[in-house]
Amino acid sequence: MTRQRQLIYNIIAAAPEHRTAEEIYDLARAEMPTLARGTVYRNLGLLVRDGEIRKLEMADAPARYDREKRPHPHLVCQVCGRVEDLPAPEGLLEPFAAARGVTLTGYDLKLYHVCPACRGFRNDTRQE
Amino acid sequence: MTRQRQLIYNIIAAAPEHRTAEEIYDLARAEMPTLARGTVYRNLGLLVRDGEIRKLEMADAPARYDREKRPHPHLVCQVCGRVEDLPAPEGLLEPFAAARGVTLTGYDLKLYHVCPACRGFRNDTRQE
């Protein structure tokens, strides 16, 4: 385990934010100024491959990384792109797939909405 | 409506395939050899904006385009990347979102599996 990889992992593990490679690069450079961009991408790839973190492919935007290893859906603001984790939809997708004779190996579920900040309301109805 | 745009739309509308911009470009060039790549991208964007077609963002691969305008999930082969349409999961996602106080504006659901061809079986259990 190199210092570079540990640093990159720590940045992701330390916060629930779903950051882009570039954001992670910037944060990491603050602590290790010689860190190369390619090193960040390569280590992110390795961490994903080893199941330490998850990669989130975003529509028309750079990928983001999630410290949560278990599969779960995401709530994405259509306007600002902000991403939140959602609890896994227990027993929702499996039956849907099974009913079609499909053996699920994974899923990607994004729910789009407009977040309170982008809606301009402060009296939104979301809990959390 | 320009000839270029009509041609691009026709290619998508004519088949259930989920093609990439590059594939559409190649098919279109067969009929209109001077067509520019940028014209394909621009028109795909406009068609998506106007709700004539849908854009499918793929993981680590170029986007694909879908003639089906209604929202619906996709079944994606992890190995070859092949994409199939799935019927809309009526009343599955809305309650899930509503239960969390979220007003859904859209969704993106991809189910991953390994298609029969990639599994190497011919006795698979999928219908259709």
Next chain:
DNA sequence: TATTTTTTAGGAATCAATCCTAAAAGAAGG
């Protein structure tokens, strides 16, 4: 048909991500 507006072709530019290579750092053993 003349005028105004939009779109195109073609190529340059951008942006995220990957690849390349010599140098540096880590792992393993004693």
Next chain:
DNA sequence: CCTTCTTTTAGGATTGATTCCTAAAAAATA
């Protein structure tokens, strides 16, 4: 700690998808 072997890094070049730019062409409008 030394030495050796293997992996990883920095830094920059490269790629691949997509977007942008501009003068010319086509479409819409009158």
